[in-house]
Amino acid sequence: MSDPSTEMLARMYYTMGLIRDFENKAAELFTRGILAKGGVHSSVGQEAVATGVGLSLRGDDWISSTHRGHGHHLAKGADPRRLMAELLAKDAxxxxxxxxxxxxxxxxxxxxxxxxxxxxGVPIAVGAALAEKMKGTDRVAVPFLGDGALGQGVVHESFNLASVWRLPVVFAVERNGIAVSTRCDQMVAPSTRLAELAQAYGLRYYGVDGQDVLAVHDAAGRAVAAARSGQGPALLDCRTYRFEGHYASEPQVYRRREEIDEMRRTQDPIAHFEAYLLDSGLFSTADLEALRRRSAEVVEDAAEFAQTSPEPDPSTYAEYVYA
Amino acid sequence: MHKATYKEAIREGLAEEMRRDSSVFLLGEDIGLHGGAFGLTKGLFAEFGPERVRDTPISESIIAGAALGSAVAGLRPVAEMMFGDFSAIAYDQIVNAAAKARFQFGGQCKAPMVVRMPVGALSWKSAGVVHCQSVDNWYVQVPGLKVVLPSTPYDAKGLLKSAIRDDNPVIFLEHKALYEYQDEVPDEDYVVPLGVADVKRRGSTCTAVTSGKMVHFALKAALELAKEGIELEVIDIRTLKPLDEETIFASVRKTHHAVVIHEGHRTGGLAADWGMRIYTGCLDWLDARIGWVAAHDVPIPYNDGLEKKVLPQPADILAAVRETCGAA
Structure with a gap:
């Protein structure tokens, strides 16, 4: 793959900032009791995976996402206002x-x-890929999954079917090492052996440092291009780290505070990329600050929009059950 | 008109819809070259090829999940579960993903998919606990699904065509005991609309509300009852969800007596649901307690004699109708 353009580098940096700001705002709204419903699952620390994958896709490519899915959607081009409004259960x-x-x-x-x-969501992306293949389009489907999901049978069924039918699927594994609130190495036999797993299933394997957005973008781009050209499915193994708990205010008994602090200090994907961009000479500190300011403003606007949006009309409760 | 078995009528329905609409395709275990565990897809592989008659691994979850994914992306999949019992493995994809797809996403998508599955007991050919269940009750509970169970070749073909053309996930139950049942089927294209019950026998004394194989048991019982002066009206529900209450209520308001008959288990079952609806919708018209015929809360045993004790038999229907009509 060719090196990303300056414009793409800026998009990557902006998108990672957007995801972090969005997640932090959602957590803040949760703490303040404004986002009082359901759980909020922060993807802070994993921004490079969503961004690298999302920006390697075309607008008409498919993704399926997880309970930790805000970043996937933002990187794919979702409107932050409508996303935040959905978190707040609003009609907009x-x-x-x-x-x-x-x-x-x-x-x-x-x-x-x-x-x-x-x-x-993994088999559903496989089904969408099947539809695109049968329709003769060149759209690719990318299901996001965590390594905890490797404990689910249907994920293995998905690997198998995508392989035997040679479907245009790139399985994007966010390997953060934690299955909800238990360490994956205790729960998932092949947790650190995804290359062998992929080989056994006949999936092309791409293993990358998921804290390095350029590496993710490059590998995802190659995997997607191969799938698009009919070379079959792939497994994109992104080693990453979740800075927050499973949900906002989770006690995190499975790791020590020092481990999190250390990872935040040494493995922050945004800080890592920032250093790279400054070092490249293509961006100044002021350029990057402007991009971060823009994402912060967009998220503030989204939060304001969501909080001032109306609730759904209760009389519409039965809508959308049937087509 | 031509003669066709229930099984042949379903096969005709599949083939005609596949010829009519290139977005319709089939997926399931052994449905290709082998033609399906019960032979439902025999000949379709030869006509439509491996792209549209897709053999899958033995993986019920992804059969349902891939069907859903392809449906929201614009195709019309018809998935086959080898036995209705096996659909328990696919239950999450059907119940949590497919049924809610349109609702949870606020109408952004539709999921036009059919999941066909053989259900019910065969008596002397039955294979026991996880090959003979009536899984109707598992699915009628779920908003977003439609559930169909035909009792005749005509209904099977017409309802299947409606199910394939419908924009929602439809659970299409096929009663194994009826696969070889033969009857008249039109030569021309026709559909039986979803959500409309059918009066299979007119009668003035008592209404039997039922479906599937039990329709035939009720019709058999009706011949016996007629000799006693009891004219049984037999309503074949056909579409278990959404339920055609009007046809049921109109009949009960005419006969003033009702018996609900379902092959599924008694607790939390369809017969109880039908009975409650009749109770709330027709209380002022009822002259007697509603008769309630359903399977005992016991798994379906392998032994034929035991199975007959667990599942409703024509004699049970006779007894229930006689009691409701004060002729016991």
Whole structure:
């Protein structure tokens, strides 16, 4: 793959900032009791994976997402206002307040939806890839999944079917090492051996440092291009780290505070990329500050929009059950 | 008109819809070259090829999940579960993902998919606990699904065509005991609309509300009852969800007596649901307690004699109708 353009580098930096600001704002609204419903699952620390994958896709490519899916949607091009409005269960949300944070979709930007049950969205992306192949398009489907989802049978069924039918699917594994609130190495036998897993299933394997947005973008781009040209499915193994708990205010008994602090200090994907951009000489500190300011403003605007939006009309409760 | 078995009528329905609409395709275990565990798709592989008659791995979850994904992306999949019992493995994809797809996403998508599955007991050919269940009760509970169970070849073909053309996930139940049942089927294209019950026998004394194989048991019982002066009206529900209450209520308000008959288990079951609806919708018209015939809350045993004890038999229907009509 060719090196990303300066414009793409700026988009990457902006998108990662947007995801972080959005997640922090959602957590703040949760803490203040404004986002009082459901759970909020922050993807802070994992921004490079969503961004690198999302920006390697075309607008008409499909993704399916997880309970930790705000970043996937933002990187795919979701409107922060409508996403935040959905978190706050408002009528202006993508799903008109029916879905919420864990069940949001945005079909117009190629999101088949976030599926709260771990692994549940993976087969649906496989099915969408099947449809595109049968229709003769060159659209690719990318299901996001965590390494905890490797405990779900349907995920393995998905690997298998995508392989035997040679479907244009890139399985994007966010390998953060934690399955909800238990360490994956205790729960998932092949947790650190995804290359062998992929080989056994006949998936092309791409292993990357998921804290390095350029590496993710490059590998995702190659995996997607190969899938698009009919070379079959791939597994994109992104080693990453979740800076926050499973949900806002989770006690995190499975790791020590020092570990999190250390990872924040040494493995922050935004700080890492910032240093790279400054070092490249293509961006000044002022350029980057302007991009971060813009994402902060967009998120403030989204939060304001969501908080002042009306609730769905209760008389519409039975809408959308049937087509 | 031509003669066709229930099984042949379903196969005709599949083939005609596939010829009519190139977005319709089939997926399931052994449905290709082998033609399906019960032979439902025999010949379709030869006509439509492996792209549109897709053999899948033995993976019920992804059969349903891939059907859903392809449906929201614009195709019309018809998935086959080898047995209705096996759909328990696909339950999450059907119940949590497919049924709610349109609702949870605020109307952004539709999921036009059919999941076909053989259900019910065969008596002397039955294979036991996880090959003979009536899974109707598992699915009628779920908003967003439609559930169909035909009792005749005519209904099977017409309802299947409606199910394939419908924009919602439809659970299409096929009663195994009826697969070889033969009857007249029109030569021309026709559909039976979803959500409309059918009066299979006119009668003035008592209304039997039922579906599937039990329709035939009720019709058999009706012949016996007629000799006793009891004219049983037999309503075949056909579409278990959404339910056609009007047809039921109109009949009960005429006969003033009702018996609900379902092959599924008694607790939390469809027969109880039908009975409650009749109770609330027709109380002023009822002259007697509603008769309630359903399977005992016991798994379906392998032994034929035991199975007959667990599942409703024509004699149970006779007894229930006689009691309701004060002729016991």
């Amino acid at each position: 949300g993508y799903c008109r307040g029916r879905g919420g944070s864990m069940h949001v979709a945005a079909f117009e930007i190629g999101s088949l939806g976030a599926y709260a049950m771990v692994g549940e």
